[in-house]
Amino acid sequence: MSYTREPVQAMSKPAVVLLSGGLDSATTLAQAAAWSYDLYALTIAYGQRHRVELEAAGAVAAQLKAKEHLILEVDLGRIGGSSLTSRKPIPKRRRSEEIGQEIPSTYVPARNTIFLSLALGWAEVLGAEDIFFGANIIDYSGYPDCRPEYVSAFEKLANLATAAGVGGKAHYKIHAPLISLNKSQIIKLGMSLGVDYSLTHSCYDPWADGSPCGDCDACILRRKGFAEAGICDPKIS
């Protein structure tokens, strides 16, 4: 597992980057680009309430010159268990200190495991050894599948699960470069890497026209991050 900010010496090696279209994954994609990886962006249409973030992912992938942007469909709404894939209410207007104290209804069971598994499959086909995702444990919602011990366990699994890993042709690394950054640090990093945050989408529960609700945890953490960074959010300004 690698979640430092030190540059990896990569000479146009391919990397699969999970890209939701949100602020964290856009920054992660830019970080992989800055580390000279060829970008293969993977977005999962998992039955989330809205398609706005899929469009955002496409715009971010294009801006950061991904070699390929693959959108895979798997309807996790059929499994249920989350307010993000159902009509259950999404928590609103919580104080930022409350967020992350308990796992909220926006938790999607096994989501990152499902997403990383799909990324691993694509990585093996591409001959990529590096998988990036935007997990973060500072300004986050308290999801268990964002923590360093989880990332390490997935990396171990990846090398046992695949023909390339077992055969010694690849040693998979799961990169979570944002894991120990707070939201304002992520934003500052992304700005320095040229991310256009006006293209990103964070809100869990946007209005019909795609504009953010302003009240969900994702909106609150985003607003706090931009405020602390002393930068206007280009998405809403």
Next chain:
Amino acid sequence: MSYTREPVQAMSKPAVVLLSGGLDSATTLAQAAAWSYDLYALTIAYGQRHRVELEAAGAVAAQLKAKEHLILEVDLGRIGGSSLTSRKPIPKRRRSEEIGQEIPSTYVPARNTIFLSLALGWAEVLGAEDIFFGANIIDYSGYPDCRPEYVSAFEKLANLATAAGVGGKAHYKIHAPLISLNKSQIIKLGMSLGVDYSLTHSCYDPWADGSPCGDCDACILRRKGFAEAGICDPKIS
């Protein structure tokens, strides 16, 4: 991880069972039933060449009285890398001793990791702690994601990945009850548990009417298993 044949003391606990519609997964489902689990059968339509095995899975789930049979779609053909999801040729007419020596083109990158991840998500929603799959390392094709060390690594991950696992509400167990059995032992076990093998489908490359080709690795291993068990395969007899 549990892959012994000893009965688990289960009093109608729910279990998620991965069910492809093949011989091994049907036997695994019957084993979970015999151990008194309530069966939640999960089949993944992953873009395999044919839909015959999905119909087989439905028939097996019904015969073994699964409480629910969920078919989830995720098109792994978009990722590629396998003859099972593309037009690449499928190995034919190999000697049974050859099978399992090398990983063949029928390997689907990260398939079991993707399938177990989806099973884990459903298990968490159902409040199930037990996940069964029909991995086997004796008469098998040599896939890395069937080995005991892989199964153990996934079990460890499952307990780090989920709100229920981390919160102590669940301790996930990945059961691979067939892992050390050869094909004839699996068939004898299944017969003793009342599996109707005429409903199952093993062939990688069936004819247009759904009948097995007889020449692919899956057909060869199945034929050898029935021959060694001294039982006629009800599918083809």
